[in-house]
Amino acid sequence: MPIELSNVDWSLWIPIMLTLGAPTAGLMADRILAFPAPKFFKTIGIVSLAVFVITLTSSIAVNSSILQLILWGAVGGLLGTIALDIVRLTGVRLGEFPADMPKIFGMMWSGVAAKFMGNVIANLVKEIANMPEQQRNRMIAERVQWLSNLPDDARKMMMLAMMRGIEMLPDDKREVFVKSQIEALSTLPAEKRSVLMRTMDELVFSASSENIRENRGVIPAKLRMATPGGHKKMPKISVQDFFRLFPAAFSMTLKEEKISAARILFLGYLWHFINGATYGIAYTMLFGRGSWTLAILWGIFVFAVMMAVMPTMMPAIRFNYPRFFIFPFMAHIAMIVPLAICALYFMPAAASSASPGYLIVERFFPWLLYW
Numbered sequence: 001m002p003i004e005l006s007n008v009d010w011s012l013w014i015p016i017m018l019t020l021g022a023p024t025a026g027l028m029a030d031r032i033l034a035f036p037a038p039k040f041f042k043t044i045g046i047v048s049l050a051v052f053v054i055t056l057t058s059s060i061a062v063n064s065s066i067l068q069l070i071l072w073g074a075v076g077g078l079l080g081t082i083a084l085d086i087v088r089l090t091g092v093r094l095g096e097f098p099a100d101m102p103k104i105f106g107m108m109w110s111g112v113a114a115k116f117m118g119n120v121i122a123n124l125v126k127e128i129a130n131m132p133e134q135q136r137n138r139m140i141a142e143r144v145q146w147l148s149n150l151p152d153d154a155r156k157m158m159m160l161a162m163m164r165g166i167e168m169l170p171d172d173k174r175e176v177f178v179k180s181q182i183e184a185l186s187t188l189p190a191e192k193r194s195v196l197m198r199t200m201d202e203l204v205f206s207a208s209s210e211n212i213r214e215n216r217g218v219i220p221a222k223l224r225m226a227t228p229g230g231h232k233k234m235p236k237i238s239v240q241d242f243f244r245l246f247p248a249a250f251s252m253t254l255k256e257e258k259i260s261a262a263r264i265l266f267l268g269y270l271w272h273f274i275n276g277a278t279y280g281i282a283y284t285m286l287f288g289r290g291s292w293t294l295a296i297l298w299g300i301f302v303f304a305v306m307m308a309v310m311p312t313m314m315p316a317i318r319f320n321y322p323r324f325f326i327f328p329f330m331a332h333i334a335m336i337v338p339l340a341i342c343a344l345y346f347m348p349a350a351a352s353s354a355s356p357g358y359l360i361v362e363r364f365f366p367w368l369l370y371w
Helices: 010-020 022-031 037-061 066-093 101-110 113-129 133-147 152-167 171-186 190-205 207-213 239-257 261-287 292-313 323-345 349-354 356-364
Strands: none
Touching: 010 037, 010 066, 010 261, 022 037, 022 101, 022 261, 022 292, 037 066, 037 101, 066 261, 066 323, 066 349, 101 113, 101 239, 101 261, 113 133, 113 152, 113 171, 113 239, 133 152, 133 171, 152 171, 152 190, 171 190, 239 261, 261 292, 261 323, 261 356, 292 323, 349 356
């Protein structure tokens, strides 16, 4: 018996599905592909929004069942994001997340995330300087070794961020830190040692570095692209260490960029809730009213994708697996509860006929709809 897909309006379904990926694609493009979020939103984001609005208007004009899929998917996705945040923010307060992630989204949207990471490094230098000698020497040696393998531009920017941290130290701590740096340099092969020394000379004495000095602390967005796979070798700090460094680095960034915390929070949470709405719409567009089983599988899928890309998106953090899985998993299961309720009990059952995924599941995997 063939699948009846005649009720699926592909001219509406396909454009909607393509545009739903834009908010998450913007996040991935910035963190993984080094395509800045502000530029993404001004180009691909605007085009995606225009296509979405035009398609939505068309679905209203023809009274398509897709309108019900979009409406209840969006409502379920937004309510699901609130449920997710109840769990997520509990984890943030307990230090189980590196940060309140929408704050990072807001900095990305504002174009100051790179400056923020430079300030994290500067504050990390302060912490390293206060560590016991053996631990301090080990952490500095790891970073000196890594710096020696970076391309010139990336190495300069990273070293400038470290220099800023050194400048913030009291005289006695600065002397101790520099001494450990010199000891770490002495362990490198002559060629790598000369590369680092030459870079240091350029930063300190060269007039050509003035433009870089003005942006001291900024980590280049293309660092990861310039060093394929280099993030895997990047010296890492724990989730808890990053969480502790976050407030000071965040405050420094706001002050230096003359930007308000309210703006960062607004943009970050706007992006966060738009993401949530698109996940909800994607679920109903794919599976219609679905079932509790499909909703749980959807939550697990979104969770798994997030866990898979997290190490690449935040390469400086050492995630404590499997402990780190706990709160994100619970948050994504909480997310699907309002979504499933909206789809199952509020969305008209007939709307599922416009969802190709629902029709395929109904035909080949009906047991997924039993509960």
